[in-house]
Amino acid sequence: MTTRPQRRIALWLLAVAASTWMVVHAHYVADLSAFLPAKPTPLQQLLVDQLRDGPASRLILIALEGGDPATRGEVARAMVAKLRNQPQFAAVEDGDAATVGRDREFLFQHRYVLSPAITAAHFSVTGLRQAISDTIDDLAGSTGLLMKALVPHDPTGEMSRILDRLAVGPAPRVEHGVWASADGRRTLLVAQTAAAGSDTDAQARALEAISRAFQPAPPGVRLRLTGPGVFAVAAREQIKHAASRLAIISSLGVIALLLWVYRSTTALILGLLPVATGALAGIAAVQLAWGMVHGTTLGFGITLIGEAVDYSVYFFVQSAGRGAAVAMQQWQRALWPTVRLGMLTSVCGFASLLPSGFPGLAQLGLYSIAGLLAAALVTRFVLPELTPRTLQVRDLDPLGNRLHAGLARLQRGPAVGVIAVLLAVLAAGVLYQHRQTLWNHELSALSPISPADLAFDATLRSDLGTANVLDLIVVTGPTEEAVLAGAERAAPVLQELTAAGVIGGFDSPAIFLPSLASQRARLAALPDRAVLSARLQAAVADLDLDAGQLAPFLDDVDRARSGAPLAAADLDGTSLAVGYAALILRHPGHFTALLPLHANSASVTPDLDVARIAAAVSSARLANTQVLDLKVQTDALYASYLEEALRLSGIGLLLIIVLLRFVLRSVRRVARVLAPLLLAVLAVAAGLALLGVRLNILHLVGMLLIFAVGSNYALFFDTAQITPGDAHPPRLLASLGVANVSTVIGFGLLAFSAVPVLQALGATVAPGAFLALLFAGLLCRPRSLRPRSGPELTHA
């Protein structure tokens, strides 16, 4: 304490300036990487790629409702025209005939490199005879008259083979030239953004562009959007809105409380300095450590208000009523060590979050540590220097006395120790009873998407035949050619699974663009004109088709033979380019091919037998090929976060015990400090379980916060018991009461939030903080608060 006041203030101002600079220049990230692992395993990396950039993540499903179908069709066509030339959309489709025609033209022109049937055997006499005889049978069908024009060019039926292969899912219904829902009440469009689905800003811009393209809307027609990007943007808005609104309301509540307590604007403003400094320091520390700040970290910054404001409450209330200078010095000597220990206890708790593989949680840990440290340091070293010597805050002794009397009345009841033990046993019993369902291991527990929105999403997907891609075969490799070849090797296995009814079918990028090797092999399998002509004569000799009719076939094969294999760029201008791009992920140095699996439409459950698929894939010994079940993997990832967080919290608790044992030097005192906190956590957890709430990772963070906030209460009672002379009991009680009310205001508001993560936090901390104070008051039983003298505790 040799630093002179001016130097302390200068140092603080410098730190605030530096932090502010960092906060202004920090890189704020609003995507879901906060929820993705920092050091992923290869399988997790695939998952992360999927969630961030996968085709499914970039899909926006657009529905037009109301009005009549013809009007909706016109609106849809106008929207497509406006959106297609915007570079932020990779594709906008409404099922219009022009695109379909262009696609068919392309497929027909390149049928001899695209058709999987092209082999040397297919063009032998036997092969030709079989294929042509099948085509003749097809001519007998209802569409015979419509398809007959193609036969002279394509007597072996390659075009219908390609079309069958492309149309895996049920094709959407077309009405008035555009896609429509099965019930005909909606007109449907699909947009695919160029930006990754995880780029929430880009998704938000895309949604705005779609809304603009919808204008001017004819009366009665409504626009509805769904898809991962829509959900991400809505969730972010919801959290932003809820967090900022709640932050304002709870700030106002805390400010009103402090004004009522202090009766001094000077004290109020001074009292907010530690909080503000803490918030700045927290963001700066996170930016320094990670080079970026997750939006969620900022969102939870609100939680710091509850804890950091306590420090100045302790300072002003506890040092009130005496000669200011003397009182402050006395506070620094007698009570600062307790605040410091409480702060260190919280730091231990939050430090347990630092090693978490869940970046969101690790950032929250560092943010809280830096914030609390800064707030406590400002309270200790800066506030006393800035506080005018003449500052008088209201004397809260009357309040303290009333609290004192209330606590004393409670303590006159049956032995509180027995009640505490009973309560602990009861709570533990409830938790044991609910142990199977206590924790929610699904990531959807954190999802702010309403079931109604999810149902709408599912309806549109089934109308469009866009399966919600949850199960995939993933092929990785160093080049595009390698992954295309890998996708082709996987095809026979998947065809067998389709035939066995295990899956309904699959998509593959190799359908749109076969590997160069396959294309070359197909081209090489095409015989030259003279050979083909001779074989054709022989093949149709006993068929009802005259070889003379098939000259166009000979011409087309000849042209195909002299053509070059297709490259990805050749697909441009057709909707096939979009289909292809969706299934190939390009990373620096490696490529990923995605083969989404479709459920068998005849199967009762939409869930695939992933184990059986994985077994088939592994027994086929396909290199670099894996089955990825997105839902299972995502939930496994979240479950691993939860498990890790639980383990780390245990370690945090141990750290706290070691710290307290070291400082307090008495196991008994450690137990006395921890008992009310553990009891509060147990009671809250049991209460939530009884209410049917399944706990998620944010409830766990909330429990850490109960420890952080409550440790101050328990330590003050403990101090008051050990050194009764230093603490003025009523004033101490008043300061704890005020601090507690401010915490309950802050978190209590969160409990009413519609955002699950915020709600979980609020519902845990608000009751937990109150119970922690109550239990601490009852169990720590400061001597000076006791109604009658009891056995003395020896000060170790």
Next chain:
Amino acid sequence: MRGWAGLCCVLLGSAATAAGAAADDLDAVMHALAERSQGSASFVERHFLALLKRPVESSGELFYRAPDRLEKRTLEPHPENLIIEGDTLSIERGHHTRVLDLHAYPEFAPFVESIRATLAGDRSALERVFNLKFTGTAASWSLDLVPLNPEMLKTVAEIRIDGLRDLLTQVEIRETDGDRSLMTLTPDSTSP
């Protein structure tokens, strides 16, 4: 002159009478067809294509339900299910089902409406697509349908439907290029 005039009158009168009788018969047939709310028949369809030396044949069953649902279930040589309901047409072959909007494929209209509108006894629907020529009597009739739309005329030259009272017995589609398909229908004995 008078004789000529009389002859003209007679000729014109008798022509008018003949046309009137045909129109009455057409209305009677249409009315009888409209009375039926459903029906089924087995069919044999043969396509006579210039491309092929011999006609190709398919067979199966046809189901109709008023006012606008027609299902053609082909069993031989390749199973195929074609359902026309309202403005949509779906074709199911093997594992694949394709659903098409009839608005988007006007070229299907003559194939679809010739049979469906006739089964429905919907004369005005027929007249929206075709020029009608009725011959025969209500008991045994033929209906020649010539597409009105010049685009359609490029593929379909004429469709001729034969029937006995409220039953269809044969549908012949003549294409502009000379190909034709002939579908003969045998009403199911179970059908009313």
